[in-house]
Amino acid sequence: MNILIVEDEDIAAKKLIKTLGSVEPDATVLAVTTSVRETVAWLREHQPGRALIPDLILMDIELADGQSFQIFDQVEIDLPVIFTTSYDEYAIKAFKVNSIDYLLKPIQKDELRAALDKFMHRTKRYVQTSSETSAAVGNLLKELQKQLTPKEYRQRFLVQYASKLMSIDTHQIAYFFTDNRLNQIRTTDGKKMIVDYSLDELEEMLDPRQFFRVSRSFLVSITSVDQVQTYFGNRLAIRLNPNMDKEVVVSREKLTPFKEWMGK
Incomplete structure (x- = not known):
């Protein structure tokens, strides 16, 4: 098995080669490229019929001059690729959704063995075309960009109070609640005003580090939990500031995430 390693960290590359040698002694590392530019040049030189080509590419995502996804924009790759990544578990979901193989750094021997076994099993069944590879990587890139791009959360709301329109910053809001089918804001100084969004919509708009949906009727700010x-029933009741004239109980399904939210 001939392998190309794309990795810009010398220590990581050496460790990967050592691990590879222990789990697949017959594997040959044809080259280690360290950047998008170097990898593109190497792949252009190593085409079928012109030079020895790899059977598999182990490719780090973050390289010295950019992300390895840029390689696919510059050269056709009709080879299986296993990405190596330091991304967190949340971003890893993108790989699973798009059926792309990946290894999470630091790479463990048993995980590398499993990935190679999976690769060899697949190659017995079919050969992936360059268009299929590009499409899979394109889908992965879109999903990663969506997950890793910081989301813009709502900073203020325009609401009517008495006969005036007011702009209320989110840090001035103690909680949102539903009462008599009306969705309302309670500000930190005790004012109540109607808001033109449902609590479901508000939950999507607001920073989850600041606001938490404790029940169907209440969406509270961390600063309002007094x-x-x-x-009873292994649930929690919270007292809000400003005080609410009804009990606010954390629903059972929200209990664990509420405790995690309060502890962050």
């Missing part, structure tokens, strides 16, 4: 008490 006290948390045990409640």
Whole structure:
């Protein structure tokens, strides 16, 4: 098995080669490229009939001069690729959704063995075309960009208070609640005003680090939680500031994420 390693960290490349040698002694590392530019040049030189080509590419995502996805824009790759990545578990979902093989750094021997076994099993069944590879990587890139791009959260709301329109910053809002089928804002200084969004819509708009949906009727700011008490049925009751004239109980399905949110 001939392998091309795309990795810009010398220590990581050497460790990968050592691990590879221990799990697949017959594997030959044809080259280690360290950048988008170098990899594109190497792949252009190593075409079928012209030079020895790899059976598999182990490719780091973050390279010295950009992301390895840029390689696919400049040269056709009709070879299986296993990405190596330091991305967190949230971003890893993108790989799973798009059926792209990946290894999470630091690369473990058993995980590399499993990935190679999976590769060899697949190659017995079919050969992936360059268009299929490009399409899969394109889908992966879109998903990663969507997940890794910081989301813009709502910073203020335009609401009517008495006979005036007011712009309310989110840090001035203690909580949102539903009462008599009306969705309302309660500000930190005690004002109440109607908001033209459902709590479902508001939950999507607001920074989840600041606001949490404790129940169907309440979406609260972390700064408004004055006290948390045990409640029957293994639930929690919270006292809000400004105080609410009804009990606010954290629903059972929200209990664990609420505790995690409060502890962040």
